[in-house]
Amino acid sequence: MDEGQLQEKLEKGKRFYSSEKFWGKVRRYGKKAGGSVVYSVLLLYYTLQKPEVPKKTKATIIGALGYFILPLDLIPDVAAGVGYTDDLTVIGAALIQVAMYIDEETKEKAKEKLSDWFGGHADTTAIDQQLLQETDDE
Template sequence: MNESKYERYAGAYSQSRFLAKVLNHAKSIGASLLYKALQLFYVAQKPEVPKKVKATIYGALGYFILPFDVIPDMIVGVGYGDDATALLVALGIAHMYIDEDVREQAKRKLAGLLGEEALHGLDA
């Protein structure tokens, strides 16, 4: 996805909609993808992250929130594949701002949602 597509979905992002999606679909989303989404969520809250990077993050998270996208989320096994791609591109753009604090915040939230066992095997 290029940046213009991210901008299209940025309007779908809000903190409350993101958290509702995470809370309601945590198990079906899976620990690894949810961890990546949470890293983006927390890094976007850092004041030193440039607006252009935040716009890309909000676009990816907006795309993630929407249930009907290129591949609808309710299709078991593949529904979050396009969401994963959007999140990975945004992570690539935001990677230099993702520090240990962001990773720890994401891990704490993930453990709270799915339990400590969800943290096993996560990539930093």
């Protein structure tokens, strides 16, 4: 996905974001989406709550979360095995853009919520390593 396509998806997603819609989607589809998707959206959600995050960064987060909420994706979320692929692409790109604002406190909040839903069995290592690499590259 090139930068133009990502920006288009983020702009489209902004129209669908609200905190209520976010939590509703996570509750309904979290287990089906899997631990990586849920952890990623939780990281974005908790980063969005931080007052020190710039408005432009918050707009990126809102766009990505809105795309996650979006009722009609390019690949429907109910498609077995691949339904969250496009969501994860947009969410992953947003994570890379906002990595510098995701601190240990944010990760812990996301992991606690993830543990509540997945019983502590969700592996967050790959995403945490990606975030660490992104912040080290800067």
